[in-house]
Amino acid sequence: MAWVLSEFKSRQVHFDFKIGIGKSVQIVRRFSVSPLHIQMEKNCIFCKIASGEIPATKVHEDDKLLAFMDIAPANVGHTLIIPKKHHEILTDIPDDLLKGITLLTKKIARAILSALGAEGFNVIMNNKEVAGQVVPHAHIHIIPRYRGDGQQLHISPNPRAKTSVDETAEKIKKFL
Numbered sequence: 432m433a434w435v436l437s438e439f440k441s442r443q444v445h446f447d448f449k450i451g452i453g454k455s456v457q458i459v460r461r462f463s464v465s466p467l468h469i470q471m472e473k474n475c476i477f478c479k480i481a482s483g484e485i486p487a488t489k490v491h492e493d494d495k496l497l498a499f500m501d502i503a504p505a506n507v508g509h510t511l512i513i514p515k516k517h518h519e520i521l522t523d524i525p526d527d528l529l530k531g532i533t534l535l536t537k538k539i540a541r542a543i544l545s546a547l548g549a550e551g552f553n554v555i556m557n558n559k560e561v562a563g564q565v566v567p568h569a570h571i572h573i574i575p576r577y578r579g580d581g582q583q584l585h586i587s588p589n590p591r592a593k594t595s596v597d598e599t600a601e602k603i604k605k606f607l
């Protein structure tokens with residue numbers, strides 16, 4: 432007599448409560464949950480968009496990834512790409528999934544250039560609050576750029592960071 436994990440299909444996991452021995456085993460109760468719900472982080476807005484609980488204007492969807500329009504676009508065509516499964520930041524994402532995210536970023540950036548007449552684009556990923564991450568579910572921003580669009584997305588040099596470049600590189604290399 433026990434709860435056993437009996438089936439794991441793409442959309443549902445089934446746990447069966449079975450009784451009996453050998454050929455007389457009977458399923459007396461079945462409990463099913465969706466994998467997406469197992470992976471969902473409570474109160475995560477992007478998990479809710481991934482599960483369809485909250486609407487979004489989607490441009491791509493497959494079983495692992497979703498691309499949708501940013502609700503407060505920095506420019507016309509500002510698109511977000513997310514893994515459907517909850518991962519907080521880039522370093523949490525498994526390699527295979529990250530590969531898929533990168534290829535989808537390229538595909539959507541290409542479509543943006545063709546469809547919207549953008550002359551360039553920024554790919555931005557904020558990781559952790561200190562870096563400006565507001566939604567703690569990993570996401571890539573593709574922000575199309577148009578000449579004279581007035582966006583200020585440049586990185587400003589910090590003189591304090593320049594003093595120890597070689598030493599800093601050595602520190603990083605020890606962890607690679």
Ligand code: 5GP
Pocket residue numbers: 476487488499500501502503504511556557563564565566567
């Ligand atoms: P972050 O600062 O975390 O890198 O960016 C989060 C982005 O998500 C912001 O650009 C914000 O406008 C967008 N965003 C936040 N909530 C929603 C939402 O409910 N729907 C959509 N489509 N975008 C959202």
Ligand code: ZN
Pocket residue numbers: 471472475476477478479516517518567568
């Ligand atoms: Zn999430």
